[in-house]
Amino acid sequence: MSLQPQAIPPVPEETSRVVHAAFPKGNRYMRMRDELGVFFSDQAFAHLYPHCGHAAQTPWRLALITIMQFAENLSDRQAAEAVRARIDWKYALSLELTDTGFDFSVLSEFRDRLRASGAEQQLLEIMLQAFQQKGLLKAHGRQRTDSTHVLAKVRDLTRLELIGETLRHTLNTIAKVEPDWLRAQVPDEWYDRYGKRLEEAQFPKTPPEWETLASKMGADGFRLLDAIYADETPTPIRALVAVETLRQVWLQQFYAPTSAIQLRATKDSPPGALRIRSPQDLEARYSAKRSTEWTGYKVHLTESCDDFMPRLLTHVETTEATTADQEAIPRIHQALKAKERAPHQHIVDQGYTSAHLLVHSQQGFGIDLLSPVARNSGWQAKAKDGFDLAHFEIDWKRKVVRCPNxxxxxxxxxxxxxxxxxxxxxxxxxxxxxxxxxxxxxxRSKEQPRNLTIKVQEEYQALEAARERQKTEEFKQAYAIRAGIEGTIAQGVRSFDLRQCRYIGLSKAHFQHIATAAAINLVRILAWLEGIPLAKTRRSHFAKLATANG
Known part of the structure; x- marks a missing residue:
């Protein structure tokens, strides 16, 4: 499809008349169109389309529909129906009342174009630029970040289900491209064993029977791999992603084949960051944080938190579930700096902080990373009369340390x-x-002298300065604002289904999070324009009694 960028048309007179009659006090999409405009233009997405061919749907409309779709948590079919049937949507999109809309598949095609070109960030970035021009977003202010878990759009499989489903997935994939070759390779009993989805309820309950079935499926998988990598096998089969997935899962789950097929012991299994959890989503990983366990991803939300300004999400980072929060901070800072939106102070919890990041954030980006830091955990620090690192005098220039004696x-x-x-x-x-x-x-050593391990000078001094700062009342007051990001996550989860992937794969999950952030910003800006105050922290009636009694 080709694109010829066009100017944004005005709202048709008939549409405007009917909508204002139906909503005399207006609604949020009317207010968005009247006070904020449509944010997007065809020119912003022109690079996604060729210059010849069948005319495409105007991308400014598709971008705005995507944000409105996520704002109401609608499926593609529901969003396409809203374009066809809802007059407030027609008003926002400059459509005639008689416009019949388009097929819902156009929305998924538009998402694919955005992701393929790496332009999905524009959904959020163009909105933020518009808000900044209107004075609703402050440059180089304060921002805060926190993360939450995201469930992948795949079943959470047991180990035996993973083995069986991976083999079944591979057989189904090969059956699509080389059915005749596959028919000649598989024995008849495989059609009963792998012809339908494998579920835990179908498996034996005792450990010996469980291991026997695992060994049998393992042997089947090795047999299929031997046939796939035989010289006479058609080359396209070996190039299938499902075949490589089968090879990796079998490598992760089984020892090299011998006379007896054996499952790997836990100590011989690869780390969680490498272990495949589903043949349908190769990037989803298992992780646990305190009492929460999940298979999927993590999303890091960064928002502005300046006084007397709306709280707007400025960046979204989606990572694998096993990625530590500290690893996300440099990428967040780099992205914010590239968009000239880096804060002067970034407020995060302790999981995002290290001595290295304190220094790197300040020197590389001019950002004050405000966070609690770990206290010295040695027994000397905990003992009232013990000599911890703070009791040693370090001469960095001469590279000498003097002990308390x-x-x-x-x-x-x-x-x-x-x-x-x-x-x-x-x-x-x-x-x-x-x-x-x-x-x-x-x-406490009876024979060895006291040895120290310290960080390099810049990191050591930054960490000590942070430890001293967090003891002050000024730090407590400044850090208190971090709690507000918890409300943002709660809003994302309860109103926008943030923790549940709509799509399969990390790239698509990231698109969902960007569109969700843009939708949250739209809802918040409209609430700001209406003068709706921020909600206060709720306390139960019983908790209030404690304050009254105190």
């Missing part, structure tokens, strides 16, 4: 920790340390 260190050795981050190992002479009268306050 004023003895100099013997060795200063740069190195790296298990994560590849630079650290410094410091040792004191054994002969001096063993004779020290304060030794019991310094180390």
């Amino acid at each position: 004023h003895k100099r260190s013997h060795l200063w050795t740069p190195g790296k920790d298990s994560y590849g981050k630079p650290i410094i190992h410091i040792e004191f002479k054994r002969s001096v340390c063993l004779k020290c009268p304060m030794r019991s306050q310094c180390t």
